[in-house]
Amino acid sequence: MPPNRPRQVVILAGGRGRRLRALTDRIPKPMVPFHGQPFLTYLLQMLQRQGFERVLLLLGYRGRAIEEEYGSGKKLGLSIEYSLTSPENETGRRLALVYDRLDPCFLLVYCDNYWPMQFQTMWERYLAAGLPAMTTVYSNRDGYSKSNVRLDERGYVVAYDRYRKQPGLSGVEIGFAILNKDILRLLPRGNPVFQIEVYSRLIRKRQLLAYSTDHRYYSVGSLDRLTLTDAFLAPQRAVILDRDGVLNRKLRRAYYVTHWKQFKWIAKSREALRLLKQAGYRLILVTNQAGVARGFMTQLDLDMIHQQMQNDLRRFDAAIDKIYVCAHGWNDNCRCRKPNPELLFQAQKDFHLDLTRTPFVGDNERDMEAGRRAGCPAFWVSPRHNLYEWTRKFLIATMRTRDRLLGSAPIGWPKPPSSHER
DSSP states (O other): OOOOOOOEEEEEEOOOOGGGHHHHTTSOGGGOEETTEEHHHHHHHHHHHTTOOEEEEEEOTTHHHHHHHHTTSGGGTOEEEEEEOOTTOOHHHHHHHTGGGSOSEEEEEETTEEOOOOHHHHHHHHHHHTOSEEEEEEOOTTOOSOOOEEEOTTSBEEEEOTTOOSTTOOOEEEEEEEEEGGGGGGOOSSSOOHIIIIIHHHHHTTOEEEEEEOSOOEEOSSGGGHHHHHHHHSOOOEEEEOSBTTTBOOOSTTOOOOSGGGOOBOTTHHHHHHHHHHTTOEEEEEEEOTTTTTTSSOHHHHHHHHHHHHHHHHTTTOOOSEEEEEOOOTTSOOSSSTTSOHHHHHHHHHHTOOGGGSOEEESSHHHHHHHHHHTOOEEEOBTTBOHHHHHHHHHHHHHHHHHHHTTOOOOOOOOOOOGGGO
């Protein structure tokens, strides 16, 4: 029988944070503040939203400050316990000391990384693999950090290098690991580093799976990351939209809007964009335009259409903030053509979005699949339930949510239209 879905999170939070000496001489690393609350609070709130109930914080350096801040965890809807040991203890030692307090299966998190997790999807992959351990790996295609792992074609971790010196590394292990408690028996005595000792042994047995993600993680691991993390954690609102069939009338399959005279706004779509703008939402457009690759129009033609579109929207105070286009053909096997989510991840990085809380509005299965793979709440509009109708319901729902949560980012979304409305 598969294990029950874990409800316990174990957070490693004992290090000195030497790369943040200017701050951590006074406070522990996870307590670095952003927009009025500690980094760790954002992490705990996200874990609670993902259905976790109990947290075990493994503390060391200035650990009392963390314990005093969170207490029992009741204010966050969590039950929080603590293990406070020497700051000199490595990760393996910290875990070994709490072995008897661990659930048979638990989530291991690093206190200095925030990644907007979708735990149910992760859990399904873990169960399907039937392995004792799965850790999350940022793909690092953008060179955001220095890689420390290498994966094979099936998604197994085949190399882990804490010191990031091996050739051929191509991914960053960021924690958010689902672990069977029994793997801790692989730890040697003394003061070992968990990742070096346990992950290395699992790799040799081909028992460490990766959950690979293109969604950027944010951290307080070093001073140079703080500005990006501050932008990510800032209150923000954004909606990502498809173009044809959402903003303007779509032509039949294999026909393209090739000049402005063919561009016909869907009823009230400009008004919808204006309402979103007035509510403080950033508007991002993600569109496939294979007509360029197929020779029906040039890139200049497409740019002129978008320029005219933007001019028209400015008269409505509803201009798009950024337009992302895949101009490849149907069979070009590019990474950016929907249903591939690459363009959504580009927007995520450019604007430091949390895609798990950023709606994506489209009009077909490709859009829904792209949104699902990016982690967005995806919504299907149609002639009977157009963008204006969706926007009106969305803004009402988010206003109610904000009233209930005293201004925090919306977590309740209106439902997409039923199949007969599509």
